[in-house]
Amino acid sequence: MKIMKKKTMNTLLLLTLISSLTLVGTGCSKKQITPPTSGEGSGGNSINYPDTGSTEGTLDDTTNQKYGSFGDDDKSDAYKRQHGRSSPQFQPVFFDFDQSNIRKDMIQNIEANAQYMKSASESIVIEGNCDARGTNEYNLALGERRAINAKRYMVDLGVDGKRIRTVSYGEERPLFEGADESNYQYNRRDDFVIE
Numbered sequence: 697m698k699i700m701k702k703k704t705m706n707t708l709l710l711l712t713l714i715s716s717l718t719l720v721g722t723g724c725s726k727k728q729i730t731p732p733t734s735g736e737g738s739g740g741n742s743i744n745y746p747d748t749g750s751t752e753g754t755l756d757d758t759t760n761q762k763y764g765s766f767g768d769d770d771k772s773d774a775y776k777r778q779h780g781r782s783s784p785q786f787q788p789v790f791f792d793f794d795q796s797n798i799r800k801d802m803i804q805n806i807e808a809n810a811q812y813m814k815s816a817s818e819s820i821v822i823e824g825n826c827d828a829r830g831t832n833e834y835n836l837a838l839g840e841r842r843a844i845n846a847k848r849y850m851v852d853l854g855v856d857g858k859r860i861r862t863v864s865y866g867e868e869r870p871l872f873e874g875a876d877e878s879n880y881q882y883n884r885r886d887d888f889v890i891e
Contacts (some may be wrong), residue, residue, distance in 0.1 A: 705744050758850040777882055781823070785887035787810050789846055793827070796841035797888065800847055806846060807887050813860075822846050822863040825871075827880035832866055839864030846886045847874040861891070 748857060780788030785796075787805040798806060814818065824839030824846075843862035851857040872879035 716831040728734070770817045774873070780871060780882070780885050781869075781887040781889070783820075783888065783890040785816075785890070786820075788888070789842075789886045791842055791883065791884040791886075793829070794838070796838060796845050798845060806849055807853060809857050810850045813850065813855040814853075819861065819891045821861045821863055821868075821889045821891055824862065824866075825869060825883055825885050825887065825890060826867045827883040828867045828870065828875065829880070830867070832868075834863050835866035842884075842886050846888075 699856045714874045726800075776786075786809045789802045789805050789809075791802075792799060822843040822844035824841070826835040826839050826842075830838070840862065843864055847857065847862050850860060867883070870879075870883045871885070872882055874880075
């Protein structure tokens with residue numbers, strides 16, 4: 697009886713060892729990973745990754761920008777509250793604190809932006825922005841979610857997603873510098889900028 701138990705235990709041990717080695721051997725093989733291309737699937741795959749062969753300048757290079765959102769800081773405060781840094785044809789979309797969903801009172805803005813895009817041929821960048829509360833990393837991610845949600849909404853309204861690129865500036869490009877809600881509410885926005 698003891699010999700039979702020992703033989704059964706040895707067999708089980710041997711099977712376990714062989715199974716473990718098989719799993720480790722096949723599980724560690726290198727897999728080729730390719731970045732998703734624009735327009736594939738849903739979720740994170742809908743983010744437009746930059747073309748590696750691009751000759752674009754840096755974010756601070758405004759020499760080739762037709763309308764761009766840089767340099768709009770000389771506008772009046774009233775203008776900035778109404779238009780943010782969006783191109784003149786568009787309206788910004790503002791967000792609640794720590795939220796990336798489109799507010800009900802902003803639906804008319806995004807629908808007007810989508811209507812313009814359906815009748816025009818330009819491509820745009822949706823720039824996600826945040827107020828100064830939170831870490832840089834968190835705010836970059838939140839700004840990205842805001843821009844992606846606006847893009848998805850516009851695509852659902854019939855705009856070709858290939859004409860919309862998204863970028864997040866997080867808290868790095870505030871419209872107003874004050875550290876209170878009256879300023880923060882305008883820093884939490886998506887700007888729509890013609891490329």
